[in-house]
Amino acid sequence: MFGLNRERLRQMMRKEFRQTFRDPRSARILFVAPVIQLLLFGYAVNTDVRNTRTFVVDRDGTAESRQLTDAITASGYFQIVGRGERPAQLVDAMDHGTVVMGVEIPLGFAADLAAGRQASVQVLVDGSTANTANVALGYATQIITRFGLQHAREVLARAGPLPAVAGVDFRARAWYNPNLESRVYNVPAVMGTIVMMMSLLLTSLAVVREREIGTLEQLMVSPLKPAELILGKTLPVVLIALAQLVLVTGVALLWFGIPFRGSFALLAVAGLCYILSGLGIGLLISTISATQQEAFMSMFFFFLPAIMLSGFMFPVQNMPKVLQYLTLLDPIRHFLEVVRGVFLRGAGWGILYKQILILFAMGVSVLWFATTRFRKTTA
Amino acid sequence: MSKAVDVTGLTRAFGDFVAVDHVTFDVEEGEIFGFLGPNGAGKTTTIKMLTGLLAPSSGEGHVVGHDIRTESEFIKQRIGYMSQLFSLYGDLTVDENIAFFAGLYEVSGERLEQRREWVLQMSGLTAHRKRMTGELPLGWKQRLALGCAVLHEPPILFLDEPTSGVDPVSRRNFWDLIYTLADRGTTIFVSTHYMEEAEYCHRLALMNRGRLIALDRPATLRSAMAEPILELATDDGPAAAQALQGAPGIIEAAMFGRAVHVVVDDAARATHALPALLKSRGLAVHGITPVRPSLEDVFVSLVRREGGAVIS
Structure with missing residues (x-):
């Protein structure tokens, strides 16, 4: 099976390169599309909560109520897009989806504070945007609590010197991503999905296209062996996909300023194994599909769940146990662990060797399976 | 004398459907x-078995002296296929x-240049060697x-x-090329459903429903057809052919171009x-002439003798 003929393999690869780069437009797409996608998704996939649209109903209309409103705006997390006197206005804005959060300061807020009574503020969030609502609510709670404490301290200070109180000093630090920017976390993952998509796109039509135009039959009556055909189609794609990986890595580093703390060699080796797994799957789809349309649909049937299960958007540890095991079959999941590790944490071979081995094993076994499947379908 | 192809009892089934049924030649x-026959007669399946694209269900076959079951690697080096x-x-x-x-x-180096x-x-x-193949006429x-x-x-x-x-015209040109190749000693194995192309062959195998129903030189096949054929010119060919089916002394009536070919005893x-x-059926006859049987007539007659219907 592996008695490969170098000349035939060379011919096959040369033909693939020629066909791929024949149309200058499609050649440009190969290298411009990943960059555009990374730029687009790099900005789009952003889970930071900033400038949350907020509606304020200030029924109190006092200096204290304005102070509270100012504190909320000053944080940068909220942007007041509407004000009103009646709660109905807030409900209306919420129903229309024009605001995500509403703050209602009741009549007598300032009076309660002055009298030393418990003052209350109502905060409403749009729960249909669960993620944003959760984060925004957290920020709002912090701001309002701090406002309350500060006010209490002022009242106490007026009454006389404060007794010494030993509080607990809370100091949080986020390692690897000190400002907790979601972009730092997401851009490397977007790179991973782009490389997978390109590998699948380049290979899933590779064999079935020839089946449709009839050249596959011509190849099968020639001395060309299945392994030569599969490798001849694989190797050019490996080179193209590696070039794309270099390109998107460059954009991530230079444009988005994502930190890179690990080793480029590790990223290259892991990338190579990842690309092998991706185009192995693509070729498998291509060899078992009867038409290009069928291949295209199968590709998406694989690609979308692979993204969902990869931990790209939803952390794997939040999934039910069964699904967590299923994610082990997902090459994207393993590669995302590598890119996040190597970019942000500077993880080395000792930590990431497992993922790399899994990707390599996946790539080789899927390619081998595609070759044998192909042998059977044509024999 | 060695044979370019020899096949014994070659059979290929797809599930219950027997595409090629014990063919020997x-x-x-x-x-x-x-290789002549309507679509679905088993021509392509036979060629696929001979060229190593498909494994036979049973039977033996050799191409240029190599076994089609076990030596397809050798065969692939030595055959051309289109x-x-x-x-x-x-x-x-x-x-x-x-x-x-x-x-x-x-094929490389000097030999590649020559070829x-x-x-x-x-x-x-020669003048179009740098052009994209897709732009060329068929x-x-x-x-x-x-x-x-x-x-x-x-x-x-x-x-x-x-x-x-x-x-x-292109078909004629193509056959000139085939003759050129044959003159240089290349064995040509060609399947077709064009009857006039079949006339160009040295020998013809007629296939119907997966079975080989005749194998001989075109002239011999024609002269072997015993029943005379009359060509009937009429205004309404299909109606005439219909009217004649089963009439006394009529073996077969079928459209042939715009005329009707009637096989009679x-x-x-x-x-x-x-x-x-x-x-008596209200159909006027403009002329009746005896004709030399075409290969199509031979084919139809052989299928009838076999007791089967032509699939097309």
């Missing part, structure tokens, strides 16, 4: 061997297609495909309905009886 070296599906890369130039297919057969020149000249594409593409199929100078060339969908008697018979 052989092909001499240097012969133009025609199918009804046009099979060159449209997005490669003429030169690039030639280089690619030559490379698959390890390239030969193919370009034969297909008349007839040219077909000649180029033929050239690419014989770059490695195989002793035998398999052609599976090579001229389907081509205009008659006695030419003289039928010539006399036919006008009256049709007149």
